[in-house]
Amino acid sequence: MNFTEKITDFSLSKYRSITLAMVVITIIVALLAALPSIFPDRFPYLNPLRVDTDPQNMLPADEPVRVLNESMKRDLQLYDMVVVGVVNEKHPDGVFNTETLKNIYELTRFAETLRWTEKGEERGVVEADIIAPSTVDNIEQGGLGVVKFEWLMPSPPETRDEAITIREKAQKIPFLNGTLVSENGKAIAIYLPLTHKELSYRVSSAIQKKVAEFKGDDEYHITGLPVAEDTFGVEMFVQMAVSAPAAMIVIFILMLIFFKKITLIISPMIVAVVSVILTMGALIISGFPIHIMSSMIPIFIMPISVLDCIHILSEFFERFQHTKSKRKTMIRVMQELFTPMLYTSLTSAAGFASLALTPIPPVQIFGIYVALGIMLAWILTIIFIPGYVMFLKPATLEKFGAVHSNNTEEASTLIGRFLFRVSRITYRRAKAIITLSLLLIIFSIYGISLININDNPVKWFKSSHPIWVADKVLNKHFGGTYMAYLALTAEDEKYDADKFLEGFKARASEKIKELESAEAATVFTQVVNRAGESAGDSDSPMMIYEKVAGFIDEKLNSAGDEEAYTWEDAALFIEEEKQRGEIFKDPDVLNYISGLQESLLTTNVVGKSNSLSDIVKTVHRELFEANEEYYRIPDSINAGV
Known part of the structure; x- marks a missing residue:
């Protein structure tokens, strides 16, 4: 008795024990994965479910570009931003009317409260770094040689004149004009820095609830890179939760059409579900977070896991009417299909496992665990499917199976007749088919050369999605909604x-x-x-x-x-x-930065840039009674830098 016969005999003889063991193992794995998340205090030694939607984590922690990014954010106290845009195109004064500015003031105060204490750490909006009309300084002349700093909007304006004055003051400061307020006065942007970018969805949801309380003609748009990334992650997981069952329903319906026996086609469904539970459970138990990539593991495993099951059931369907014996038929089926199923499963698993060679951790995890799921599905298929057939009563299989006619030229089923005709065309038109295939390959190679990589997360959504709409509206009124920081550093001269x-x-x-x-x-x-x-x-x-x-x-x-x-x-x-x-107080360096800003604006990619040079030029202008002729970098450090 060879290995195939031993495995088949074991599956057919111990089918009750195999089924019980499968159920018990599945329940244990599911509990080990779920309990730490449901009762974290009771199971602190187990790994809970962790969700990670941050694309930055697609890179290894020691990737130079990631290390530099984290270093700059830490040294310069930079934060990921949620941008709340307020637009009013119906009021003659735009957003600079008393009612809108009152709402903006209230919304800013509300945003300052969006902080939570989790695991002894305070997380949320960084109150001190919020950019809003009530939290930024107005820079103006306070007398000859004197510059005065005061809040732009210390309290909501009571009259139209006060509201217009706020607009005029803001638009006079280049740092704010086009960033905080739009040049046409129709929009204001509030920038909310976050301690942790994964809080963006939570913060944006709270903001949406708050603005729903406001009345009037104002439009509120929430965007920003972390919002787009986090929202995509959340909606991706929701989509996976819908797509995975939908895929199973489609597979179930197709098998029902082919085999017409619900009791028989339930077995591939069981294999698929168990394979997914064991694979995802193993991933969670191992301590790996569920990334956007790993959220798609069930979608890959479910259809792959039923393939071998379908091979067995199809062959069983073809042979059963010859023997009328479940055991004999299954032994013949397994003898014929065991090796092909093993090779196809191994090659599929190897293909996904090869992703472990990529330098991207989530892709590595995705490839390894899909490969694991494929092999688990193969093991379940060869030991559970034969055993499941043994559970079926003879009456259930009485009319099951294909009845073949003596006509060997044409099959008796619709699919059989279709394949018979296709085989004739393939035989007679072999050269034409090969030529067409080569042309398609050449055309595909050309198409590959035209691939354009777009990593803008806004484009991941439909054009009707609120984030897409927000991005379009705010880019119309402002210089842009996504921040890019250019860090300039001076070389440290060796001390002599x-x-x-x-x-x-x-x-x-x-x-x-x-x-x-x-x-x-x-x-x-x-x-x-x-x-x-x-x-x-x-x-x-x-x-x-x-x-x-x-x-x-x-x-x-x-x-x-x-x-x-x-x-x-x-x-x-x-x-x-x-x-x-202090090299960045040097007028020559500041003039260089100003020139760099002007150059960036010619790229048609950068809509607005702010730098230390803008602030220095503004202060220098105000020192000379707000004379626009003095909006420039002073000639020396002592002249106002």
């Missing part, structure tokens, strides 16, 4: 004490000439000497400056009136020296 002192002495000499006094020469000589003494045990210019500044403070405390003025000049000189290392 001799080179530093040489430059320091030269600049001190220039300062002495500028002050034109004997007292200055004496004081600055002491400063240079002190810098030289400090250079030996200092690791950077900043350490030298701090030591020299301390030395100057001591001298100031004991200096006379005339000498004190010179020591104050020395203190100011050291402050200027400190700023020499």
Whole structure:
């Protein structure tokens, strides 16, 4: 007795034990996967169900681009944003009417409360970094040489004039115009930074409930990259929950049409469901999160798992009327199909398992567990399906099976007749079929070269979806709804004490000439000497400056009136020296950034950019009585940078 015969005999003889074992194992796996999520406190040692819809996690944690992104977000305190757009195209003043601004003020205050404490960590909207009319500064002239900072909208306006004044102030600040308020005054955008991007769906849902309370002609649109990604993830899981059962229903109906025995075709359904439960259960128990990719595992396993079952049932259908014996028929069927089913299952599993070679963790998990599911389905098929047939009563199979006629040229079924005609065409038109196939391959290769990768998550939705609509409306009024950060860094020059002192002495000499006094020469000589003494045990210019500044403070405390003025000049000189290392206060660098911004706008990809240069130019303008001629980078650091 060979291996195939032993397996078949075992399946037919121990079918009750096999079925019981399958049910028990399935229940145990399902409980191990579900209980930690239902009762997390009682089963802390088991892995609960975790859902991960963040596309960033498609990359390994040590991927350089991901490490850099996390580093920049941490260093610069950047957060993923939910954008709430308020649009009013019916009111003559757009959104700058008292009722709309009152609602925006109330909505902002509500958004500040969207914080939750989970596992000892406060999560939600970062209140301090919200960008809204009531949370940003207005920059304006407060007198010659004075700049005043105050809230743009400390409270909702009571009159139309107050509302219009808010619009004028906001549009006067380039940083806000086109970002916070639209240039036509018809829209305002509120930017809500999140501590964790996976909270975006929760935050957007809360915002939607809040805006439903407002009355009037205002339109509220919620978008932003994390919202699009998280919403897609949530709706993807909902779709999978619908698609998987729908696929099973379609398969069930097709098998019912072919075999016309519900009791018989239930067995492939059982194999499919058990395969999915065991596979997904193993994934959860192993501690892997359910990613967008892994949510599709059931869709792949269900149709694949019934294939071998259908092969067995089809062959059983063809042979049963010859023997009228369940056991004999099943033994012959398994002898004929065991090896082909094994090879097809192995090749399918190998194909999916090869995804483990990709550098994308969720794809690796997807491939490995689909391969696992395929092999589980094969094992269940060869040991459960034969046993299931043994459960069926003889009366159930009395009229089951194909009755063949003596006509060998044409089959008795509709499918058989169709295949018979197709075989004739294939035989007679072999060259034409091969030629057509080659042409299709060439055409397909050309089509592959035209593939355009679009990673914009908004395009994952239908054009009627609220996120698509929000993106379209807000991009019409603003420079864009998705943030891209360009980080500029200065190279750290290697500290050279001799080179530093040489430059320091030269600049001190220039300062002495500028002050034109004997007292200055004496004081600055002491400063240079002190810098030289400090250079030996200092690791950077900043350490030298701090030591020299301390030395100057001591001298100031004991200096006379005339000498004190010179020591104050020395203190100011050291402050200027400190700023020499602050490269992003350098007018040349700020002008470079401004030029870079202008260049980005010519790409037709960037709709609006903001930088430190915009703020410096705005402050410089307000220092000169809001004269537009002074909206530029000052000529020196001391002139307003």
